[in-house]
Amino acid sequence: MFKKILIANRGEIALRIIRTCKEMGIKTVAVYSVTDAESIHVKFADEAVCIGPAPSSESYLKISNIIAAAEITNADAIHPGYGFLSENAKFSKICEEHDIKFIGASSDMISKMGDKATAKLTMKAAGVPCVPGSDGIIKDFAECEKTAKTTGYPVMLKATAGGGGKGMRAVMDESELKDAWDSARQESKAAFGNDDMYMEKLIQEPRHIEIQIIGDSKGKACHLSERDCSIQRRHQKLTEEVPSPFMTDELREKMGKAAVKASEFIKYEGAGTVEFLVDKNRNFYFMEMNTRIQVEHPITEQVINFDLIREQILVAAGVEISGKNYYPQLHSIECRINAEDPFNNFRPSPGKITNLHLPGGHGVRLDTHVYAGYTIPSNYDSMIAKLITTAQTREEAISKMKRALNEFIIEGVKTTIPFHRQLMNNPKYIEGNYTTKFMEDFEIESN
Ligand code: MV4
Secondary structure: OOOEEEEOOOHHHHHHHHHHHHHOOOEEEEEEEHHHOOOHHHHHOOEEEEEEOOOHHHOOOOHHHHHHHHHHHOOOEEEOOOOOOOOOHHHHHHHHHOOOEEOOOOHHHHHHHHOHHHHHHHHHHHOOOEOOEOOOOOOOHHHHHHHHHHHOOOEEEEEOOOEOOEOOEEEOOHHHHHHHHHHHHHHHHHHHOOOOEEEEEOOOOOEEEEEEEEEOOOOOEEEEEEEEOOOEEOOEEOEEEEOOOOOOHHHHHHHHHHHHHHHHHOOOOEEEEEEEEEOOOOOEEEEEEEOOOOOOHHHHHHHHOOOHHHHHHHHHOOOOOOOOOOOOOOEEEEEEEEOEEHHHOOEEOOEEOOEEEOOOOOOEEEEEOOOOOOEEOOOOOOEEEEEEEEEOOHHHHHHHHHHHHHHOEEEOOOOOHHHHHHHOOOHHHHHOOOOOOHHHHOOOOOO
16 A cells, blocks of 8 residues: 555645545645645645645646655655646656556546547447547548538537537538638637547537446446536536436446446546436437546545545555445535636636635535635635535435535635525426536526
8 A cells, every 4th residue: 555645736635635545544745836835735734845836837737846746755656636637648657657656547548538539439449329420530621511411410529639618519500510610620729739620419408427437457347326417607517416317227227337338448447437428318428538536526425435535546556346336325416616706707706715604514515625714816726615415315415505505604705605505496406407508598696
């Protein structure tokens, strides 16, 4: 087992990882930027190393500084958390070259899944259902026109380097194709330095349902059921839940099998997530694979009574899994609390927290790094807390969430708490009748 893990991240996830390391008797090293000197993750780790100034590019993304921090502290593994370097193939490779275990995917795996057209071809070869469309990259506009005709409109153009909706265009008919092709390529080139495109049939009003998997060093995998992440705004998730209100035992079995097949086909090692689009007839299609621990992992932990960070560390250390799958025993919901103003287009609201009261009580979990007097810097992601409620039923989990949201007081900055209060009272949400289009129709009422 590892003696010392360096956590190459900040905020709630750094704290989350430190907690599990402590429980496992593993020493921890925090890294931090100058603006994060007063952060909780710095105080709770056994050691801490400053790795640069506030901008991520000069600190949390600065590979040389992080490797140097691991070397001077003698860390034998690095946990990257989510975001930052968690899906950086180069970083994974450099860790390997320095004999530091990267608690995440191998460099090759990150590259293969990071290129969306390659990932899709790989999944198709594994026998995982994929959306009909082009066979990989489309070489020119002539081929684009031909593929759109054979696929049948409406279609979706997607950037192979994409993700988060960048370089993606829905095309309703032939008249829109040329503009979509040009603008999607331009956007992708500017964002990723790559303008390779592929095409799919457009799935109308899909749900985003993902399956959590774990693979071990022997190539064996299991699944830990789904998370419904359909409630998103501009490709940012706002809330997630398990079980999905749309799930059936039969669909879970099929999607779980497909995700395990995907994982075993590529001999995936570690915790991963296979994302699917699910249409109204409960057909499901591979969308993307995430080779990291995700923000929303706690809801899975709550319903199967399992510590996913601990499992990540164990499989990274070579421990084999049993291969049995896990099914939800409870219902869990997460609300992402961001320092954003929901009444002002979710505009970021960094600054000092002048007064704070945290919710608690039965069935309430709060993953956060904030405290009264803490200043939320403007340099990083605006998520400041994850409020998670767990109960026997969905109705009870919603009741607990409403109660916890009402107890939650954050003064000094604007937060998304008022949005979540309205969401928990929304009839469509309460019915569980929502798709990825939900937020397009949602109108926040001024308080
Ligand atoms: C799609 C789709 C409909 N049809 N693909 C959005 C992000 C990127 N990872 C894939 N996305 C989509 N791909 C086909 N063939 C609709 C979306 C989509 C979406 C997916 C999941 C969650 C929210 C979304 C919001 C808009 C569009």
